[in-house]
Amino acid sequence: MSRLLENLNEAQLEAVATTEGPLLVVAGAWSFKTKILTRRLAHILSERLAEPYQLLAVTFTNKAAGEMNDRVASELGGTVNALSISTFHSFCARFLRREAEHLGYDSGFTIFDEDDSVTLAKNCIAELGLAGSQFKPKPQRRKISEAKNKMIGAEQFSKSASGYFETSTAKIYELYQRRIRECNAMDFDDLLFNTVELLRDNQEIGEKYRSRFKYIMVDEYQDTNHVQYLLLKSLVGEHQNICVVGDEDQSIYGWRGADIRNILDFEKDFSGAKVIKLERNYRSTGTILKAASAVISNNMARKEKTLWTESGDGDKLVLMLVNSAEDEAAQVVGRIGTEQATTALKDTVILYRTNAQSRPFEEQLRRANVPYQIVGGISFYQRREIKDLMAYLKLIVNPADDISFQRIVNYPLRGIGKKSIDDILTLAHRDNISSYQAALKAGDYAELKGKQKRLQPFVELIEKYREKRETAPIDILTQDLVADLKLIEALRSEDEIVGQTRIENIESFIEGAAAYARSNADAHLDTYLAEISLFTDLDSYAEIEDKITLMTLHTAKGLEYETVFIVGLEEGLFPMGRALADPMELEEERRLFYVGVTRAKKKIFLSTAAIRHRFGEVVSMPSRFIAEIPDELLEKVNYRSGVHIEPTRAGTGRLPYARSSRPASAPKGVHYEYETEDGVGEGRIVEHPTFGRGKIVAVEGFGESLRLDIMFSGIGLKKIMAKYAKLKIVG
């Protein structure tokens, strides 16, 4: 028997050895799913069932793809060339670069990131005269994205649109598509949409790829959306050799169009499909598994499965009851301190629902001198200075990219203001040319004559680098560009501290380009840009240094740790506010919690705060997920002190909740985060975090809009919204 089939349990062996026909592998958390996938790929190759180029394996992150690549190579004892293990997006990007002409695109097309797309949507809204009204760029862009994820093109959307709002969105969508095409650009959704369209409408190309891929494998199938489903459908040949691996309990991307039905209906979609369940969890303790299973069993949309492990029961989950977000951070960091004796920092993670929650933890960790790293949030490539620099590179590669043009034509400042940029855009649209072309021949336009002198240096710079781009190595080119733009000098004079980190970012961007040039002999600027456009923060994350990691629950999917902290367990935060009303969304939140719990091998700490400030509101009800964990698996630690604000109903509480929190006989010295009318009458002495002590001289409004006039000593009279100011009553 082949070595690749050894050391597998029965279900695993079956999954690896079943190569023909549609196969669904339902893989519970930590059932060695990646091992199965890589073994299966290696098995197909070693049995010579297919050549590497005839295999297609798709994952969701570059990191996972890279790891799979390495593991397949090591299973086979060397490197494997031409094996397509990639993300959906990068597979499509490469496909489209090859086949661009069939779509009327140039192969040097630009990939718009989220920001670029929103900017374009904003431009379109303005152009249609819809600006300032109910049509905001982000929601509109989101609608367009949703449509594309369902494979509804602009035309089709238009046809079925009814009513003012939908028809307006349809107009925005149509213009958006026209403009993005003129920019020779595609957004993330287009990459998938255009690929599916081309495979569907072009017989020859469709046939070519269908006959090329003999075996297709998909990881995280539960997170595929409709377009991705169609993509797979259009790539699977008659052999129907498609193997998907997933766990419906870990489907957490519904908001991005992921359709859980894809995995639930797999057996219907691909007739004759075989289903193999990997139910054994090898890593987590029995207690963790029991807790996770108990919580997830509250969901309706799932296939029944039972995880089991041979590890012992292990420790109970620790539930930390804390006062506030700040207190939570302090208690968690304190715990990390004691845990450090037994668990390395790199094996510990703090998971939260929203990126914004990271701040208090950062502060506390810094104060306690605990090294940490944050994954996600604003990724490197989204930083302003990097985006600016990349906009130059993008424009150099693709002069049709109006969005990049718009971003940098006046950065660094060249005295080209909003008016001039608008003029350029209008003229370019009128004459059906790109903004850059319009700038090139500014002299021909009466409207731009006066600006020609200022546009000239910019245009010359771009032209210079357009010539250089074929010959100069990308890192040298970037370095020269930075020097020409005097970017470092500009950033240095901007702001002492922020400027310094920006300079460092620029430098590490250049270093990244150099590394890419070293490892890719035929590195070109356009392929480099395409690659980094699809790069995320997670992809560069490595658990090497002994640092504690902070990230969102979404980002944590697929990672594992000894000890996991899940913080902010309150109704309205986790589960998120809008999920409270929607059973489907609530189930997704529960799956997210399940993902969080199953990240842990040994220990879990949960925390819930009595009071949490969020945009002037109080979230103060423990998450229902806590109650869904059987009591005997929980150990409660009460850190709460002082007064709790008891909400009167489920969900988020507004300020008036606090009213009942201060009984007339409240002990002195108790810290009140909020006060309402009854506590803030004229004459009371209060303490403000920045203004210090003051006396209330007037009270206006009530509840949400309660405003106070406070006379602060040495500062004077201030009008303050009680809702926002963290006032302490001191007298």
Next chain:
DNA sequence: CCGAGCCTTGTTTTT
């Protein structure tokens, strides 16, 4: 055209 300061506004998760 540019920058300061006012006002509004939003508030999930990300390939």
Next chain:
DNA sequence: CAAGGCTCGG
């Protein structure tokens, strides 16, 4: 409360 958009004065 913070960040971003927008208006206004230089």
